[in-house]
Amino acid sequence: MFLKCKIDRLGNPVVPGMKVSLMPHQLIGVKWMVEREKNPEFGKKSQIDSNGKNNYGKVREVSTVGGGILADEMGLGKTIQSIAVMCHNRPDEYEEGIKVYLLQSFHIDH
Numbered sequence: 088m089f090l091k092c093k094i095d096r097l098g099n100p101v102v103p104g105m106k107v108s109l110m111p112h113q114l115i116g117v118k119w120m121v122e123r124e125k126n127p128e129f130g131k132k133s134q135i136d137s138n139g140k141n142n143y144g145k146v147r148e149v150s151t152v153g154g155g156i157l158a159d160e161m162g163l164g165k166t167i168q169s170i171a172v173m174c175h176n177r178p179d180e181y182e183e184g185i186k187v188y189l190l191q192s193f194h195i196d197h
Contacts, residue, residue: 090102090114090117090118090121090175091103091175092109092114100114102117102171102174102175102185103174103175104174104175105170105171105174108168109167109168110164111170112159112163113163113164113165113167113168114170116157116159116164116165116168117168117171117172117175119155120157120168120169120172121172121175121176122156123155124172124176125176132148133146133147133148133149150190155192157169163169
C-alpha cells in the first residue's frame, strides 16, 4: 500500500489537500490508518447462517470495519495524522450518501 503524497521543497511527504509535511513516525501512522480503512481484509470474520432450528448453518466470511486505536504519546501529532487520513481518503465527488457538514464553533458571553 502506497500513500498518495507529494514531496515538499525539503523532501518531506505532504498528503494532497494539506499544507504541512508529515514526520516519518506520522507517515507510518497515516499509512496504518489508511490500510485499516481501505483494506477490509483486516476485519474478516466467519459468520454462521443459522436457520433458527439448529446450528448447522452455512459458514461464510464477512467483512467488518478494520478500525483501530491511534495511541501515540502526547505531542506526536495524532490530530495531524487523523486530518491526513481524512484528506487522503476523501470520498469521490459523485459518491452517493456522503454529506459533509462544516460546523463553526462560537462562544456566547453571559
